[in-house]
Structure formats: structure tokens, C-alpha cells
Amino acid sequence: MEILALLSSGLFEALQPINLLLIIFGVTLGLFIGMMPGLGSVNGVAILLPITFLVPPASAIIFLAAIYYGAMYGGAISSITLGIPGASTAVATTFDGRPLAMKGKASLALVTAAIASFVGGTVSIILFTMFAPVLASVALSFGSPEIFALMLLAFATFVGLGGDDIPKTILSICLGLVFAAVGFDEISGAPRLVFFDISGFLHGINFLVLAIGVYGIGEMLWTIDTTRGKITTTEAKISVKGVVKDTKDSVKLGWKGMSIGSFLGFFVGILPAAGATPGSLMAYGIAKLTSKNPSSYGKGNPDGVAAPEAANNSASTGSMLPMLTLGIPGSPTTAILLGGMVIWGLTPGPRLFTDQPEFVWGLIGSFYVSNFFALVVNLSFIPLFIWMLRMPFTILAAMIFVLSIVGGYAATNDMHDVWLMIGFGLSAFFLRKFDYPLAPAVLAIVLGPIAEPTLRQSLLLSSGDFSIFFTRPVAGPITIIAIILILLPLFKVIKDKISGPKVHDA
């Protein structure tokens, strides 16, 4: 019952005029960002975060969370009407969404996507409301060794489950952590890693400088290079009249996919390395696997649209759970949100629930409101969004570069950081070409300032003995799971060796 009281006060907070306005603006912007190929929630949040320093923290994070939600809805629009996923989270939506559109049922596909997103969002928010306070109260007793073990687990999931090249993933994590160490050694106060004695490094490398460099500049360069600027949009006929009928049809035909996606997405979203993209692909796979008629998938089955769309929305809420309760982000987007919260003077983690209940419950309340408005805005403006998809990419790209540079400056008010940011952008472009995953580096630069002190305090407690991470009742199992995850790829290699030499494609 206490939760209901807290939740209603949170909803009341979220419905304050300024917050409501920011939610509506945020989901609309998010829909646009999610819809545009080459732009996803992470790009939008990274580029726009510096601008939100100007409103109160609670409103700022509500705005960014609304963008996050909107982007999950928006990705489906381009997946269905263009056949190009608007964001990586909507890749699985193209499998059945595009065939539906080709059959002249674009409207049904779009409505199914919107309804499934709403269902996924709602289910996951309810799960979130139930789990978050419990997890936070358990986590309150965590000391430095436990927190460091959790950090290790977050990085281990990237190695074990990320699916990218292992040495490249580990390198990316370490690079982010080392960048986070630039500036001052917090314990001795001595300057550290001040490259070439350039004074700009004394204030450290702000995580936004890396995040905007990677997601604003590097990714845009990559998109322009791979598409050669030739993203062209196709027409899609849509009648607003059929929306009511399509809503009924979508529930009738896609309820199974929606339920699979909603629950699976939430739990996959909690894992740091997984998040919305694998969550939606897994939901699609399971919906197909458990279907009576699997061959209808890929040919325009509404269930194949419902499952991934419910899952990506659900996963985005799921990824907020470890961020708010443990201080460990569940996705690159929440990593950036976490970094923002630190700048706003809010320390994410279990204490947040006891120290800042208005903030936490206001944010949770805003999830409900954002999800509702994302559905309303999405359904009512589908024709408008399709029209906007015809905006030439050269205009969009130019605007993103402008926003990135202004945002990079506004983050720290230092031109040194703008230069650093475009340097990171160019490096990210080349690293991406060679399959280096960069999300781990962004996550690491946010977590570095938490990971290092907890490691050092733990080792101080144990007089330099690493066994402290294994012998404590909570830290022990977490560390062991983390180590198993890190070794997982190695087991695979050994298994392949035993079961005979691997056949190479080349």
C-alpha cells in the first residue's frame, strides 16, 4: 500500500504543467529521433543532455526518459514504411513489419507496433514499480566490495553476452575506464594522466565529450559513409480512419507476441550488455519458435511486429531498474542518463530511494505518463511522421553536427573539450569500421569514477588481498558469476577445439 501512495504522489509530480509539457515534447522528439535512420535514443539523449542542464534535475531526467520512450516507439515507423530500421532496437520489426506494409497493411503494422509498445511499456513499468523498491532496500547494505563486484558484473556481461569480438570489447572497456581516470587522483589529490601537460585535461574527460563524439559525430560519419547519403524514403499510404479497426485487429492477432515481448524484454533489459536490441530479437525468435505456424513469420505476421516492439519498450524500462537501484546502467542510454544524474548532484543507487523519494517516484510516475502520451502522439500523428521521414538526410546530418558541437561546448564551457570531442568522433568512426564496439567505452567512462574508488577502498579494507571479493556473502557470488561470464567465450573456444577443428569460411 505504501508503494501506491508513493506512486500516486509520483504521478501527481509528473502531471505538473512543466513536467507534462516536457513529457509531451520529449516523446514527440523521441519519436522523431527513433524514426530517423542513423539516430537512436542514445544519440538523442547524448546530444540533448547538455541542454537539459538548464531546467531542474527532476524535470530534465523526465524529459530525457520521455525521449527514450518515444525513440522506442519511433524506430518502428521507419522499419515498417521504409524497411530500414530507424534504430537498432527496431531491426526485428522490419522482418514482419515491412512485408505487412508491402501487402498494403502498413496501417495495421504501425498500429500493432504502437499498441505493442504501449503494452510492453505498461507491463514493464508495473514490474519496475514492484521490483525497484525491493532491490533498492536490499542494495542499501552494499559496501565497496559489493559495488565493485556489481561493476565487474556489468562489464562481464559485455564480454560474455555482448557478441562482439572479445579482445576488442575488453579494450573498449579499459579505454573508457582509463579516460575516466584522467584529471586528478581523488585520493591523493595529485594530477593524473594530464597528457602533454595540456591544462584542459586537468578537469578530466567529461563522459559527454566521449558520448557525443561517439554517438553524435562518429556514428553520423559512419552512417553517411555506409549509406553514401542516399537514404531515400518511400511513400506509404495510410488512412486515419482505419486506426480503430486496426487496434482491435492488432490485439487479436498480436496478443501473444505482446505478452512474450513484454516479459522477456524486461528481464533482458536489466542485463547491462543486452538491452533493447537483443531483447527484441530474442522476443521475435521465441514468438516464432512457440508459434503454431512459424512459416508465416517473415511474411507479414502481426505477431512478428508485436513481439519485438513490446520487447524493446519493455527493455528500455528494464534497463532503468539497475540504474536507479544499484547505480549500474542497463544500456548505453541509461549510462548517459546516469552520468547526467551525477552532474545534477543526484547519486544513483539504493540511497536515492530513501534520500530523494520525490525525485525517484516523480520519475517512475513520469514513465506511466510518457508511455501513455507516446501512444497518443504516435497514433494521432502517424501521417505527419511519415511526411517528416522525407526530410533530406543532408539537412538532418547538418543539424546533428551543429547540436553535437554546441552540446559538447555547453557540457563544460571549454573549447578544449570540443576539439577532444571531434577527435573522439573521428577515432570512433575508424574503430567502428574495424568492429570495435564503443558502447562499452561509454559505459566505462560513466562507471569509472565509481569503480575505481570502490576497488581501492575494498583493497584498503583487506590490506591488498583480492580474496575480499570472493569471501563476502553478497560480493562473492556476484564476482564468481562475473568471472564465469568473462570466461564464457573461452569455454566456447575450448569446446570447439575438442569437438574438432573449426571450419573457417575464408
Add this chain to the structure above:
Amino acid sequence: MRRGEFITAGVLAVLSIYLMWKSTELNVGYISGEGPGGGAWPFWLSGIMLICTVLIGINALRRSSPPSQSTEPVLDAEGRKMLLQVFGGIFGFVALIGIISMYGAMMVFLFYYLWFLGRHSLRLSLTISILTPVAFFFFFEALMRVTLPKGLGFTEPFYNWLNTIIY
């Protein structure tokens, strides 16, 4: 791509060694009563990075990573041209900020990008490249009271005049 894979790994290896060396400016060992020294964390992480670059190099030698199997060039002629034009434009944008202010540089960059790279009509290019900085100015300076760089002294009379509008 294959040569590029080696070069990238090599550059990252050099970076790792530099970071390790730079970390030794602080104590990288364990100080009794104080815990690990200030340089220990970045030192050992850079060490792991160095090991990773070696593994990446070995994988490339064995041709087990996708880039090391690819015979495509990292950037073909069109890709090089794109990078030069787009990144060159961004570089020019940032370089101009200190001279003709954030807003001036934004205007020049947008016009270059829309008119020259995007081949949009002169009217559209001019409209967007003039209206965007104006909108940014009023949003940042008037609404949010955040000052962005104003460039060298010669822009001062112009901004003084604009400030009389917003204050």
C-alpha cells in the same frame, strides 16, 4: 581492411604503452595503509589493453576476425572524399568558433553543408543557415542565459546590439 586492422591494433598498442608510462608518474604499487597508489588503476588497465591489442594482432594474423578477412579498402575514393568534406567541414566549424563566434561559425558551416554538400537550393540553404543560429542565440542567450563563445573582438559591437534586444 587487413592492413588497417594491423595498423589500428598497432596504434592502440602504442597508446596503451604511452598510458602505462604516463600512469607511472604516480605510484602504481600498493602503499601500505593507503591502499593501491594513484597510478595503479590506469596502469593495470592499460596493461590489459596492451594484451588485448596483441590478441587482436594474433586474430588478424590467423584471419579469424571479419576485418582481417575482408579485401575491401577501409575507405574507397568516395569514402575518402566524404570524410574529407564532412569531417573537414566540422573541423572548419570548430576552428572558426574562436574567430567569428559560435553563431557565425554555425552559419558558415550550415551554408557549406546544405548548399555545397547537400546541393539544396540557395534559398533553402540561406534560410536554414540564417534562422538556425538566430534561434540558437535566442534559446541560449535570452531564454537560458548561457553564453556561447563570441569570437574575436570585432564581433563585439554586433553582439552588444543583440544584447540590447534580449536584456
